[in-house]
Amino acid sequence: MGEVISLNDIHRAFIMGGQRFEALKGVSFRVAEGEFVAIMGASGSGKSTCMNILGCLDHPTSGDYLLDGLDVGRIAPDQLAAIRNRKLGFVFQGFNLLARTPAVENVELPLVYAGIPARERRRRALAALEQVSLAGKENNHSSQLSGGQQQRVAIARALVNEPAVILADEPTGNLDSATSEEIMALFTDLNRSGITIIMVTHEADVAACAGRRITFRDGLIIGDSQTSQTD
Amino acid sequence: MDLLQTLKIALRALRTNKMRSFLTMLGIIIGIAAVIAMMAVGAGARHVIAQQIASIGSNIILVIPGSTTSGGIRIGTGASQTLTSDDVKAIMAECPSVETAAPTVRSTAQVVFGNMNWSTIIMGSTPEMFDIREWPTISGRGFTRQDVDGAAKVCLLGQTVAENLFGAADPVGKVVRIKKVPFTVVGLLERKGQSPQGTDQDDVIFVPLTAAQRKLVGSQFPNTVGAVLVKAKGEELLDKAESEVQSLLDQRHRITGAKEPDYSTRNLSEILAVAEQSSRAMSLLLGAVASISLVVGGIGIMNIMLVSVTERTREIGIRMAIGARKGDILLQFMTEAVLLTMIGGLIGICIGAAGATVVSGILSWPTLISIESVAIAFFFSGAVGIFFGFYPARKAAGLNPIDALRYE
Ligand SMILES: Nc1ncnc2c1ncn2[C@@H]1O[C@H](COP(=O)(O)OP(=O)(O)OP(=O)(O)O)[C@@H](O)[C@H]1O
Ligand SMILES: [Mg+2]
Numbered sequence: 001m002g003e004v005i006s007l008n009d010i011h012r013a014f015i016m017g018g019q020r021f022e023a024l025k026g027v028s029f030r031v032a033e034g035e036f037v038a039i040m041g042a043s044g045s046g047k048s049t050c051m052n053i054l055g056c057l058d059h060p061t062s063g064d065y066l067l068d069g070l071d072v073g074r075i076a077p078d079q080l081a082a083i084r085n086r087k088l089g090f091v092f093q094g095f096n097l098l099a100r101t102p103a104v105e106n107v108e109l110p111l112v113y114a115g116i117p118a119r120e121r122r123r124r125a126l127a128a129l130e131q132v133s134l135a136g137k138e139n140n141h142s143s144q145l146s147g148g149q150q151q152r153v154a155i156a157r158a159l160v161n162e163p164a165v166i167l168a169d170e171p172t173g174n175l176d177s178a179t180s181e182e183i184m185a186l187f188t189d190l191n192r193s194g195i196t197i198i199m200v201t202h203e204a205d206v207a208a209c210a211g212r213r214i215t216f217r218d219g220l221i222i223g224d225s226q227t228s229q230t231d
Numbered sequence: 232m233d234l235l236q237t238l239k240i241a242l243r244a245l246r247t248n249k250m251r252s253f254l255t256m257l258g259i260i261i262g263i264a265a266v267i268a269m270m271a272v273g274a275g276a277r278h279v280i281a282q283q284i285a286s287i288g289s290n291i292i293l294v295i296p297g298s299t300t301s302g303g304i305r306i307g308t309g310a311s312q313t314l315t316s317d318d319v320k321a322i323m324a325e326c327p328s329v330e331t332a333a334p335t336v337r338s339t340a341q342v343v344f345g346n347m348n349w350s351t352i353i354m355g356s357t358p359e360m361f362d363i364r365e366w367p368t369i370s371g372r373g374f375t376r377q378d379v380d381g382a383a384k385v386c387l388l389g390q391t392v393a394e395n396l397f398g399a400a401d402p403v404g405k406v407v408r409i410k411k412v413p414f415t416v417v418g419l420l421e422r423k424g425q426s427p428q429g430t431d432q433d434d435v436i437f438v439p440l441t442a443a444q445r446k447l448v449g450s451q452f453p454n455t456v457g458a459v460l461v462k463a464k465g466e467e468l469l470d471k472a473e474s475e476v477q478s479l480l481d482q483r484h485r486i487t488g489a490k491e492p493d494y495s496t497r498n499l500s501e502i503l504a505v506a507e508q509s510s511r512a513m514s515l516l517l518g519a520v521a522s523i524s525l526v527v528g529g530i531g532i533m534n535i536m537l538v539s540v541t542e543r544t545r546e547i548g549i550r551m552a553i554g555a556r557k558g559d560i561l562l563q564f565m566t567e568a569v570l571l572t573m574i575g576g577l578i579g580i581c582i583g584a585a586g587a588t589v590v591s592g593i594l595s596w597p598t599l600i601s602i603e604s605v606a607i608a609f610f611f612s613g614a615v616g617i618f619f620g621f622y623p624a625r626k627a628a629g630l631n632p633i634d635a636l637r638y639e
Contacts, residue, residue: 057633078556085554096549096636099246112236113554149612157553 003069004053004164004196010063012049022047024060024164025219033164036191038207039200041216049201050216051169054157054198055088056080068164085113089141089158089195091168092099093152097142103153104129104138128156132186148179155186166190168199172206184209234566241567244539246575251569255535258528259575260582262521266608267600268585268590269517274599276510281502288364290330292468292473293497294322294459294480312455313493316440318483319459325479328472330464333360334456338444342436343408344396349359350390352435353409355443363462371418373405374439382441386414389433390422407436412446414438424552473498525611528575529619536568536623547627548635555583561628568620576612580605 012024023046031037033070039047052058053065065072072080081175089110090096097106106124116124129138130153142150151171158166168187172180180203188209191197201207210228215223242258296313309567319334336355341348358374361367368387378385386407393402402416414436422430444453463472473496540547545562584600591597 052633055552057636065577078558081551081554081556083634084552090552092636098546098549098550100243100357109550110553112233113556115233118233118235162552 003030004033005029005065005198006064006105007054007065007067008049008064009013010050010053010060010065012046012053012058013061015099017079020038022117022160024053024231026063027216027219027221028063029224031196032163034191034194035185035212036210037194037196037198037212038210039214039216040202040204040207041197045216046219047140047216048169049219051167051198051200054165055090055167056084058211076173081113085110086161087164089161089163089166091158091166094148094171095142095174097150097153099143100141102139103134103145103156104140106142106153107156107160109157114161124160124192125156128176129153131159132156135167136144146179147175148182151179152186155190155197159190163195165196165198168197169204170200170202172201172203180206237563237566238570240563241570242341244543244567245449245570250292251535255531256528256571256575258524258531259572259615260528260579261559262523262528262615263576263579263608263612264583264586264596265517265521265524266611267568267580267604268587269514269521270604270607271600272517273510274604275587275597276344276506276513278599280506280510283403288366288462290469290472291363291464291499292461292463292469292476293499294461294476295457295495296457297493297495313484314456314459315357315454315557316444316456317454318480319456321479321483322461322476323460326461326472326475328468328475330462331362332459332461333357336440336448336455337457338443339446340410340447342392342396344402344405349392349395351389351444353447354435354437355447355563356437356439360437360460362490363460367421368422369421370401371416373418374437378439379441381624383414383447384442384446384579385417385439385583387418387420387437389435389437391422391434392436393419409436410430410447412422414442421628428518454584469498470534500501509579511583512534522600525615529572529615529629532568532571532616533619533623535571536564536620537626539567540564540623540627543627544630544635546639548632551630551632552636557628561624564627565617565620565639566623569616572612572620573609573624576609580608583608 007030008028010024010027011022013020013022015021027046039050041047042193049058053060055154056067059073067083070083072083075083084090098109104122107128108121109126126135126138129135132155134149134152134156137145137149139151142153145153151174151195155171158168166187171187172183175183184206185198187199188194199206199209199210207213211225212226213223214221288317294314314334316334319332321330323333338353338355339350340353341350356374357379358376361373367373367490371387373387374385386397386409388402396407397405402419404411406490407416408414420437421431427431438447438500440456443456461472461476463469477492477496480494481487481492482492550560587600
C-alpha cells in the first residue's frame, strides 16, 4: 500500500505579543493509503494545528510535509488550492456550511471550483447527499437542518470530489452520542470504500472506530498504536 | 469557476442585504442619472440650435423697428413703424456684405374658402424672403417681382392653413378671401414644423408685401414695413454686415451722437451663441454633479464591500478550504461590486431618461437619449465598480485560509 502522508519533524511556532509559542515541537508520522487514524490528546496539545498543516491551510515553521509524494512546502498558493480541492476533504467541528445556501449547493461547492459543468455537478452532489442518507433534504438551508444533518451535508461536501484523504477535526464534537454513532458509521463506511481518514477526537469510543490512534501532548506525539478493532 | 455561478453567488449576496444594496447604489444611481441627463440636455440643445439655424436660415440679421429702450423704459420691439420699403432697398443696394434682405408686414386675419374659415397670420413679403429662410414651395410657384410691383392679389399657403381650408386637396389655383379681399393661391409651401419657441411655423399665409400694405394692414403710413430679415454673404461677414446696416440706417434716419436709434438689430448667431452657452453651463453643472456623485457613490461601494468582506471572512475561509483560488475570490467580490454599480447604473439610466424627458418638456426641447450615451453611462457604472471594488476584493483574496476560517 502506498503512502499518502508523510510528516517529517514538523514545527509550528506562533508569535503572540512578542512571545514565541511552539504549538508543534517536531511531529513526524506517516499515513498509508486506506488507513483510519484517530488523533487524540488534551486540549491545547496541538491537534488542530497539525490538522491545519495536513490540510494545506497552514504552513509549518520548519519540517517537510509530503502529500502523495508532493512536497507541499514548495507549492504555489493556487496549486495548494487545487490540492485542497482535489485530494483533500474537510469536516469541521462547527460544520462550516454556507448560510442561506441550499444543502445541494453547499455540496456542489468543491465541484464549482474544480470547474465541473453544472449538470454533472448537480448529479454528483445529489449522489453524495444520498450516500449520507440525506436524499430529499437537498433544498434545505443549513438553518433548516439538525446538527447531525448539517454534519452529513459537510461530509457529503468533503467526499463529493472523491478525495484521497478526509480530514475531520472533532466532527462529532457538537453532536449527541446517538448522532455521533451515525456519523462514525458513515466514516467507517467511507474508510471501507478506500478513503484515508484522519480524525481528531476527544472521545475514546469514537477513536475506537479507527484502526490507529496517535496521541499528542504539548506539541509532541507521545503514542502511536494500532488498535485491534480493524478488520 | 464559471461566470454564471459567480453571478449567482453575487446576486444572492446582494439579495441578502436588499436595503443596504439599494442605499449603496444610490450614489451611482444619482451619478448615472446626471450623466444621462447631461448628455440628453447637451444633445437636445445641439439639436435645437441646429433646428433654429435650419428653420430661420443661416447668416441672418434681424432688423426690428423701434428702439429697444425708450426713455429708459423697455418697450415692445416691433411696435413702432420706423422702417420703410426704401430702407430695405437701400440696405440691399448699399451694404456690400449683405447678400439680400426681405421686409415683412404682419397681421392676423380670418381666411375664408367656401364654407371653411381659418384664423391665421398674414405675412406680406418679397420673393427674397423664401431664399433667406430656405423655404421652397412644393406645389405651384413662389412670388415674382411682378407680384410685388403690381400688388398682385396672390398668396402662398403654409401647410397648416392648407390642411384646414382644403384638407388633402391641392389648393393651387383656388381663390381664398382674406379680410373679404379675394386672393388666388399660387403656391403651397413646404412644411417647416415647430419653431424653437413651440409655435407652428406653417400656420401662415404669405402675400406680396405691397398687397399686404395696401389691402390688408391699413396703416396710415403705407410704405412702412415690420421686421426686416437681412442675409449676410457669409458667416464671417455677419458682424460686418450688421455694422454696415446700422451705419446706413443711422445715416438715413439722422441718428447722431447720443440720439437713441429708432430701430434695433439682432444678429441671430448671437442668440444661438447664448443658447449654446447656457446649454453648456447646464451640461457642466450636470457633469459636476455626475462626477462628484460617481466618486462619492464609488467610495460608498468600496466602504460597503469592505464591510461585506469582513462580515463574510468565514465564508471566504470555507471557500478557500474547499479549493477556491485567490482569483476565484477576487472575481467573486469584483463581480459583486460591478453588479452593484451596474444595477445602479441601469436604474440611473431610467431615472436620467425620465428626468431628461421632464426637463425637455418644460423647456420644450427634444429629448435625445442616444445609444451612445446609454453605453457610456453603462460603461462608467461598470468602471466605477471595477475601480472601487478592486481594493476590497483584493483584500478578500489576500486572506490567509486558516485565519479566515478561524475568524469569529
Ligand atoms: N493562531 C494562533 N496564534 C497563537 N497561538 C495559537 C494559534 N493557534 C493555536 N495556538 C496555540 O497553539 C496551541 C495548540 O492549539 P490547538 O488548536 O492545536 O490545540 P488542540 O489540540 O486542537 O486543542 P482542542 O482539543 O482544544 O481543540 C494552543 O496553546 C493555542 O493557544
Ligand atoms: Mg482543536
